[in-house]
Amino acid sequence: MFVQEFIAAVIPLYLVATVLYLYRALKGPTIPDHVLGVDLLSYNLAVLFIVLGIFFEEPILIVTAIPLALWIYALDIYVAKYLERKVMGA
Amino acid sequence: MIEELLVYTGLGLIALGAFAQLVSGIGVNRFRNFYLRLHAATIGSIWGCVYPIAGAGLVALGYKELGPYSTFMAGAAFVTSFLILILSPAGSHALARAAHKTRQALVEPCVHDALDPSMCVRGGGS
Numbered sequence: 001m002f003v004q005e006f007i008a009a010v011i012p013l014y015l016v017a018t019v020l021y022l023y024r025a026l027k028g029p030t031i032p033d034h035v036l037g038v039d040l041l042s043y044n045l046a047v048l049f050i051v052l053g054i055f056f057e058e059p060i061l062i063v064t065a066i067p068l069a070l071w072i073y074a075l076d077i078y079v080a081k082y083l084e085r086k087v088m089g090a
Numbered sequence: 091m092i093e094e095l096l097v098y099t100g101l102g103l104i105a106l107g108a109f110a111q112l113v114s115g116i117g118v119n120r121f122r123n124f125y126l127r128l129h130a131a132t133i134g135s136i137w138g139c140v141y142p143i144a145g146a147g148l149v150a151l152g153y154k155e156l157g158p159y160s161t162f163m164a165g166a167a168f169v170t171s172f173l174i175l176i177l178s179p180a181g182s183h184a185l186a187r188a189a190h191k192t193r194q195a196l197v198e199p200c201v202h203d204a205l206d207p208s209m210c211v212r213g214g215g216s
Contacts, residue, residue, distance in 0.1 A: 003153055006101050013108035017134070020115030024127070032124050032189040036131050039181070040118065043139045043174070044111060050146045050167055051104060059150075059159035062166045065143075069173050076181030080188035 007055045014051070018044050035079045042072045096152030103145025110137035124195035128186055135178040143171040 021044060025037025046065045053061030082088055114134025121127045147167030150160050189195045190205065197203050200210040 003097060003101065003149060003155075007104065010105055010108045013112050017108075017111035017115040017138075020112075020119055021134075024118045030124060030189070030195045032185055032194055033127065035185060036124070036127060037118070039185075040114070040131055040134050043135050043178070046170070046174070047107060047111075047139050047142050050143050050170070053163065054146055054149055054153065054156070057155050057157075059156060059163040062163050062170070065170050066166065066173065069170055069177065073177040073181045076185050080181075080184035083188040083192045083194060 004055055007051055011048070011051065011055075014044060014048055018048075031079075031083070035075065039072055039076065042068060042075075046072075093152035093154070096148045100145040100148030100150075100152070103148070104142045107138050107142025107145065110134065110141070111139075114138055123198040124189055125186060125197060128182055132179065132182055135174065135182070139178070140171045140175045143167050143174070147171070 018041065021037055021040040025034055025041055028034045028037055046068045049061050049065045049068070053059060078088070111134055114130050114137075117130025117133065118127050121130055144167065147164040150156055150163040150167060153160060156163060190209070193206075193209060196211050197209050198211050200212055203210040
């Protein structure tokens with residue numbers, strides 16, 4: 001089957017999106033913009049882990065994506081709570 | 091037969107996710123205030139993250155080269171996509187609420203802001 005060729009053709013689109021997100025994460029005029037950029041970069045990284053796990057036929061790569069998804073949510077909640085109440089922590 | 095169907099469906103979802111991430115990247119850079127950028131960002135996290143991960147799970151179910159770990163990979167992919175489906179809107183809403191309550195990001199081209207009219211910056215075109 002042509003799975004590896006198809007994924008090799010699709011991955012450059014994800015990398016272009018990574019560059020666009022990185023630009024917003026570095027530039028973003030306000031603090032929520034920076035956090036949003038980091039958020040999107042991490043989601044992009046999670047997708048890339050799983051797609052590359054299929055591409056390289058390495059199933060262990062997928063284990064890294066689940067804690068990454070949970071940490072993105074934790075980052076959102078921490079930053080939102082710090083902005084609202086000026087306390088760190090959950 | 092059923093394996094080919096799974097693999098083709100999954101590859102289609104991965105390609106859809108790549109297109110959605112590209113649209114989201116353009117939208118995040120082109121929209122004009124934080125709340126509009128949040129709209130583009132949720133396109134990138136649902137269409138661009140949940141669907142390709144579920145598609146990767148479908149590919150892993152039908153892709154024999156992965157060996158005995160293919161069902162493990164499919165299950166982990168479905169769990170990840172479900173977690174992101176639940177957690178990503180919750181995180182975005184918390185961030186938007188904090189940004190609006192603490193006046194970090196003004197509503198720049200504004201028509202009407204019922205929560206806090208003093209944050210509504212009129213003008214600036216559409």
